[in-house]
Amino acid sequence: MAVDVRRPSAGALWQMTAALIWLPQAALLAWAVQRMADGLGVVQIWPMAAGVLLLGLLRAWLDGHGGWLANRAAREQLSQLRAQVVRALGQASPLDKARVASGQAASAVVEQAESIVPWLARYQSAMWRVRILPLAIVAVVASQSWVAALILIVAAPLIPLFMAIVGWRAKAASEEQMLQLGEMNAFLLDRLRGLSTLRALQAVDMTGQRLREHAEGLRARTMRVLRIAFLSSAVLELFSALGVAMVAVYIGFHLLGTLQFGAWGGKLSLGQAMFVLLLAPAFFEPLRELSAVWHDRAAGEAALQTLKNMQSQSVAIVGAGVLLKDECTALCQPVQLRVVDLMVQAPGAQSPLAPLSLSVASGEHVALWSPSGSGKSLLLAQIAGLLPVQQGRIELDGEVLDEGSAARLRCRMGWMGQQTHVFSGSVPRNIGLGRDKVSAAQIAAATQQAHLDEALVSRAGMSLGEGGAGLSGGEVVRLALARLAVREEAGLLLVDEPTAHLDPVTAAQIAQALRRMAKGRTLLVATHDAQLAAAMDRVIELPVLPLRPLQAEEPSA
Incomplete structure (x- = not known):
C-alpha cells in the first residue's frame, strides 16, 4: 500500500496555475493606481479593470476545476486503499487471535480512512504551491526592490521551521486519537453484541463506566490535537503579519524619502510600491494554506499507517491470494x-x-x-x-x-x-x-x-x-x-x-x-x-x- 505525494497531480497543477494568475492581476491593479495618480480618468483605466475581472474569473474556474480533479483523484485512491484492506481482512485467518476486532476494522476503514481524502486532495496542492508560488513572487518583488525581497526571504523560513516542530507532535497526537477511537468502537460493538449476557450478569453499569472512560480518553486526545492546531495557526499568523508589516513599513518610509535605498537605481513609484504591497500577503498565502492542511497531513498519515498495520498483523489463509480461473463446479467425489x-x-x-x-x-x-x-x-x-x-x-x-x-x-x-x-x-x-x-x-x-x-x-x-x-x-x-x-x-x-x-x-x-x-x-x-x-x-x-x-x-x- 503506497501513496505517492511527491509528483503533482493534475488538480494540483491547475490550482498552482490559478495561484500564479494573481501576479498579472496585481500588476494590472498597481498600473491602474499609478495611472489614477498621474491624473488620468476612469475611462483610461477601464481596460485594466476588465483585465482584472477576466483574470479573476479564469482564476476561480481553474482553482475550482483543480479542486474537483484533486478530490476525485483522492477518492479513487481511497477506494483502492479500502479495497486492499478489505481484501486483506477477507484473506485473514478466522483463527488468528491477533486479527483486528470487527469494530476497530469498521472504524478504520469507514471513518478514519476519510482523513486520507483531505490529505491527498488539499495537502498535495498546498505543498506544490508553497514550492513554486513564493519563489515566483520573490523573483518579481526583487525586480522592483531587493530590500522587500530580502525581508520576505528572511521571514519565510521561520514559518516552515516552527510548523515542522509542531507537526511532529501533531502526527503523534493524531495517531493516539485514532487508536483510541478504534479501541472505543471495538469495545462498543463487542458489548452491544453481548448486551443480553451483560444484562444477565448485571454488568451493564460496569460496562457503561468503562465506555465513559474510553470516551473521556478520546475527548482528551481530541483536545490535544486541537491545541496543537491552534498553536501552529498562531505561529503562522504571527510571522506572516510581521513579514507583511515590515514590508509595509519599508515601503512607507521609502515613499516618504526616509529610506532612499532598496530600489534598483532610484525611487519606487506609487504603482511599483502598490505592486510590492499587493504581492507581500500573497507570498505568505501558500504558507497559510499549508498550515491549514498540515493537520490533514498528520491525520491522513496516521490513518494510512492504521490501514497498513491492519494488513500486516493478520495471518493469511493459505492460498487466499490465488484467484481461480473457474468456479468450484467439480462433482462431489469422496476425498482421500x-x-x-x-x-x-x-x-x-x-x-x-x-x-x-x-x-x-x-x-x-x-x-x-x-x-x-x-x-x-x-x-x-x-x-x-x-x-x-x-x-x-x-x-x-x-x-x-x-x-x-x-x-x-x-x-x-x-x-x-x-x-x-x-x-x-x-x-x-x-x-x-x-x-x-x-x-x-x-x-x-x-x-x-x-x-x-x-x-x-x-x-x-x-x-x-x-x-x-x-x-x-x-x-x-x-x-x-x-x-x-x-x-x-x-x-x-x-x-x-x-x-x-x-x-x-x-x-x-x-x-x-x-x-x-x-x-x-x-x-x-x-x-x-x-x-x-x-x-x-x-x-x-x-x-x-x-x-x-x-x-x-x-x-x-
Missing part, C-alpha cells in the same frame, strides 16, 4: 486425506505440538476424539488451509495442499466451525452466503436435509437478526448444517464440535442429519461426544495437548 508429520501450531504460539500423522480413506467417516483444549480445532483448520503449515504436509487425493493448490482444493471441502455467525438477512441469503451459483432449489434441498425448513417455517419471508438473535442453539447449528449441505461439490466435510452445548435430543438429531448428509463423502469430525464418535467408522484419539484451541468466528461454508 493424508497428514504426514504435521506440526499443529496456533498463530503466535511459542511451543509447537508434536508432529502428527494420520490417514483417512476415501468415503470414510472418522471422529477426532480428545478432551476439549487438545488441538482438534487447530488440526481441522490446518487441513482446511485456514492456518499455514509450519512443518509436514497435507495431501488430498495425493496432491499436497500449499499456496498454489489450496484455493482449488478448498473447492472440494465443506467447513463447519463451532461458532456460526448469522448475519442480518433472509434465511436463503444466510445459507447461500452470497454465492451466485446457488439456486433456490439447492437452498430448499439443503434446508430440508438439515431439517431447517420445519424449524424456521414461522420465519418465512422474515429476516434473521444480526448474530442469530432469536434463534435457539439447535436452530443455529441446523443453519450451519444447511450451509454445509449446499456445498454439493464438497467431497471432504470438516466439522468441528457440531453437538457441543446441545441437549441430548437435539444433539442426536444433528448427528443423524450430519451422517445422512455425509453419505458418499469423506467426513472428519472433531468431537468429545461419545455417541457421535461411536457412530463414525473409526475414531482417532489425539494426545492431550498443552494448547487452548482457537474458535472460528467466520460463517460456516
